[in-house]
Amino acid sequence: MQSKYILEMRGISKSFPGVKALKKVDFALRAGEVHCLIGENGAGKSTLIKIISGAHSPDSGEIYFKGQLVNELNAQKARQLGVSVIYQEMNLIPQLSVAENIFLGNEPTRTRLGFVHKKQLIEKTQAILQEIGVSIHPHKLVRDLSTAEQQMLEIAKALALDKEILIMDEPTASLTAQNTEDLFRIIKRLTKRGVSIIYISHRLQELSIIADRVTVLRDGAHISTFAWGKVTTSELITMMVGREVKPVAMARNRQIGQECVLEVEGLRKEPQVKEVSFRAYQGEIVCFAGLVGSGRTETMRLIFGADPRDSGQIFLYGKELRLRSPADAVRDGIGMLTEDRKGQGLVLGLPVRENMTLASLANFLKWGRINRAHEGQVVGEQVKTLNIVTPSIEHLARNLSGGNQQKVVLAKWLLTESKVLIFDEPTRGVDVGAKEEIYEIMRFLAQQGVTILMVSSDLPEVLRMGDRIIVMSEGKITGELSRDEATQEKLMALMLGGVANAG
Amino acid sequence: MLDKLLEKFGIGVALLVLVTFMAIKSPVFLSSANLFNILLQVSINTIVAVGMTFVILTGGIDLSVGSLVALVAVIMGTFLHKGIGILVPIGIALVVGAFSGLINGFLIAKGRVPAFITTLGMMSAARGIALIVTRGQTIHMFPTQFRFFGTGYLGPIPVPAILALLTVLIAHVVLTQTKYGRYIYAVGGNREAVRLSGINVAKIEMSVYAISGITCALGAIILVGRLNSAQPIAGYGYELNAIAAAIIGGTSLSGGEGNVFGTMLGALLMGVLQNGLTLLNVSSYVQQVVVGAVIVGAVFFDQIRRGHVFTLKRSVTRSSEPK
Numbered sequence: 001m002q003s004k005y006i007l008e009m010r011g012i013s014k015s016f017p018g019v020k021a022l023k024k025v026d027f028a029l030r031a032g033e034v035h036c037l038i039g040e041n042g043a044g045k046s047t048l049i050k051i052i053s054g055a056h057s058p059d060s061g062e063i064y065f066k067g068q069l070v071n072e073l074n075a076q077k078a079r080q081l082g083v084s085v086i087y088q089e090m091n092l093i094p095q096l097s098v099a100e101n102i103f104l105g106n107e108p109t110r111t112r113l114g115f116v117h118k119k120q121l122i123e124k125t126q127a128i129l130q131e132i133g134v135s136i137h138p139h140k141l142v143r144d145l146s147t148a149e150q151q152m153l154e155i156a157k158a159l160a161l162d163k164e165i166l167i168m169d170e171p172t173a174s175l176t177a178q179n180t181e182d183l184f185r186i187i188k189r190l191t192k193r194g195v196s197i198i199y200i201s202h203r204l205q206e207l208s209i210i211a212d213r214v215t216v217l218r219d220g221a222h223i224s225t226f227a228w229g230k231v232t233t234s235e236l237i238t239m240m241v242g243r244e245v246k247p248v249a250m251a252r253n254r255q256i257g258q259e260c261v262l263e264v265e266g267l268r269k270e271p272q273v274k275e276v277s278f279r280a281y282q283g284e285i286v287c288f289a290g291l292v293g294s295g296r297t298e299t300m301r302l303i304f305g306a307d308p309r310d311s312g313q314i315f316l317y318g319k320e321l322r323l324r325s326p327a328d329a330v331r332d333g334i335g336m337l338t339e340d341r342k343g344q345g346l347v348l349g350l351p352v353r354e355n356m357t358l359a360s361l362a363n364f365l366k367w368g369r370i371n372r373a374h375e376g377q378v379v380g381e382q383v384k385t386l387n388i389v390t391p392s393i394e395h396l397a398r399n400l401s402g403g404n405q406q407k408v409v410l411a412k413w414l415l416t417e418s419k420v421l422i423f424d425e426p427t428r429g430v431d432v433g434a435k436e437e438i439y440e441i442m443r444f445l446a447q448q449g450v451t452i453l454m455v456s457s458d459l460p461e462v463l464r465m466g467d468r469i470i471v472m473s474e475g476k477i478t479g480e481l482s483r484d485e486a487t488q489e490k491l492m493a494l495m496l497g498g499v500a501n502a503g
Numbered sequence: 504m505l506d507k508l509l510e511k512f513g514i515g516v517a518l519l520v521l522v523t524f525m526a527i528k529s530p531v532f533l534s535s536a537n538l539f540n541i542l543l544q545v546s547i548n549t550i551v552a553v554g555m556t557f558v559i560l561t562g563g564i565d566l567s568v569g570s571l572v573a574l575v576a577v578i579m580g581t582f583l584h585k586g587i588g589i590l591v592p593i594g595i596a597l598v599v600g601a602f603s604g605l606i607n608g609f610l611i612a613k614g615r616v617p618a619f620i621t622t623l624g625m626m627s628a629a630r631g632i633a634l635i636v637t638r639g640q641t642i643h644m645f646p647t648q649f650r651f652f653g654t655g656y657l658g659p660i661p662v663p664a665i666l667a668l669l670t671v672l673i674a675h676v677v678l679t680q681t682k683y684g685r686y687i688y689a690v691g692g693n694r695e696a697v698r699l700s701g702i703n704v705a706k707i708e709m710s711v712y713a714i715s716g717i718t719c720a721l722g723a724i725i726l727v728g729r730l731n732s733a734q735p736i737a738g739y740g741y742e743l744n745a746i747a748a749a750i751i752g753g754t755s756l757s758g759g760e761g762n763v764f765g766t767m768l769g770a771l772l773m774g775v776l777q778n779g780l781t782l783l784n785v786s787s788y789v790q791q792v793v794v795g796a797v798i799v800g801a802v803f804f805d806q807i808r809r810g811h812v813f814t815l816k817r818s819v820t821r822s823s824e825p826k
Contacts, residue, residue: 306699330701344699347692349759358689359700361682369680412700 005064006031006196007052007165012061014047016399019391021047022058025222027215029165034187034197034210036228039217039240040431042389042401045200048217049167052198053085054078082164086154086171094143099125101142102157128156132186148179155186166190167198170429172206184210202431204233218242241433256467257282260318261451262334262420264303267312272298274475276312280420285442285452287466289459289491295475296455297339300422303453304336305329316419330359335418337409339425339455341402345409348398352390353379355397355408360415382411387437403434410441421445423454427461439465459488471495513808514752514768521772525779532782539661543729545774546663547722549767551741552748553674554718556766557711559749560678562691562758563618565715567607567625568722568745572738574629575600575723580642580733589649596720603629604716608709622712626742633735642733653728663725667767670721674763687711691758747794748773751801773797 007029014022022044029035037045050056051063054075063070065081092101099121100107108120125138134152142150151171158166172180187197187210201207207214211228216239223239224231231239259282267276272295280286288296302309305323314321321332329336338344346355356379357364364375379393386407390400397408406426413421423442427435442465446452456462462469469486471479471494479494525532551568558565575596582592603625610621655662678684686707689697698704722741727733752769754761776797780790 304699325703326699326701327703335701336699338699343693344695347689347696347759349692350689354685354689358685358697358702361685365682369676370682370685416701 008064010062012058023220032194033212036199036211036214043217044220084158084163085167099138256284263315265313268310287462287469288455290472294472333419335413336422346397351394353393403430420451529782542664543661546667548744549667549770551722552745554715555745556749566622569738569741570626570629571719572723573633575720576733600716600720604713608712612705612708637735650728747798
């Protein structure tokens, strides 16, 4: 039986302890199409692609490849059938070269003994890189590549293995605008060759550029599949969250205090941070805009004491701080939500409860012992107020979805009652609904007098959230705009290092 | 269901099976004399393994424990011969143990020398110092009061066993109910996340090696008391036994997972095994092979249980945790 679909899934269900991840989901992929999979965190996207790639087996349902029923799909079988997943976390070996990575496990050999045919290896690599229009030297070591280049390499790797189905999980999350364009160009080329692509993204603007068809999942159920353009953005969002999301207009009447809470003077750490000075006031939300690599995260890490600085002073309420470690910063009332929440924000193998109280454990001591009842009660309250979806507070952080993990990190810092909170890309990889909730919490905190520094690469977000926007480029502050004078164009000009005509 | 039971009590079940087997095979095994003998035999290893558990929980390893036991033993032995009572030498023993451990911890936490290398170096250096201090000679004959720690009995129970149990209980409380214990697990789970939560990770890492040093000192006190001699070659192979007890007891070598009751059962299992094999007249050479196989086997079965190996044949219905 021939089928017009390269992959067809019918009635797929999958449960994990305490969670029904997929409920009778249908999904079909045409040859040569870009099929976008969207939905909130926890909607079941990850589970679905893990089933396609054979990492999980479904509890029930049927999977067809090119019309053929496949039983017991496992990772090995999926690979043989031509499925390749490009994860957010790269699967490359940093110490090996570009060419060696592309052909890892698949090296062209010279004799039966398995000597690698080096010349062929390089030639084949060049051919593949040329095909996707990327100029990276085959001999270059992967550890010397940028994130964007590594991503391209992942794609090249899939191509080397003649994959027919490519799954991309938020591939643009860490790419600059230019790299994103490159990626889209490559995707177009691939689909022309007949490669099918399953594309997961939270950025709706992207879909309008590359999507052929879209499938929406919500709470593990298939909501709708349609050709891109048949549905308006607001309809799409409603499908995703199951209710209408109205972006809450920023409460403009919020009072920003006159008191300077944080003052940073001549902060420097070569080569990323060259000269940064600014002030932030009580209850103010200061956004830091800039391109990837402009030194924003590095600046924040210096303020948090996470890295040693070359020079510069940091004052809190006019008092100079001696920051040598995050421990000093936390003691003085500065908290930071890092960009990489899995790697730096959470202890994935510990329960929600222990993660949440990690930074404020001293508050739960009674005669030197942790008061578990008190701890459980406080954590329970946070789970409720922040609307964290978890079967219980003893659930491991690893098993929560991205948005809920971020809320756990947020709760951890709320419990420290910090005076200054740094948010580094707080909504990256977080779905629309949870995003609004996080904004809401940030605004609430500002209302309470907390000073917020927020690093974000999402310009609409910066424009919405910032009372003031500081733009950085190449380790320096290139401009500062109030909310009223800021526009996307002015920000862009400053981000590129130019001087904005603020007037 | 069986999964959960095995996960919680796997080591206890294994111990029970082993005890039953030995009881059937050897009539002497279940005699109270023999059982107390086993307790006596395993107490030093249990104590040292508790310190080892602290270290492994943070994701580290301490290969120097055997040498530290010897070093502490000979230094304490020297002072016991100076006629200054027993409390001062015991105090010195604990300080020497803690200080040696701190050196390990400092190099690991501040110098970022891998724990394996640091403690491997200390293993050699401490042994060398023990030999230098004694010029390779054994120190004999200690005060009776001191020997109480190694040979005394409270009722029918040997004092070393009581000390071991106390050590386990205190360690358990520290690990499960204090801030410090919570941090130890967290550091083993994700060091960077803990550091970025404003916790002094280096201090915690240093302290667990100091604790390991202190448990070595406790072990040395019992050992010297029991043998009535302090030998610079004491404690050979203790690192293997201690690591084995922790690992068999369910402590994960990658850190963040485990508990001291498991470690205690792990030490007991090793003790019962060695005692039983001796009763069955298995040669000590063969015993070494068996012990080696048991250590590797325990970890291997643990990996299967966690689904890290042999997962391809897993049935469709069995649930697995989402990543």
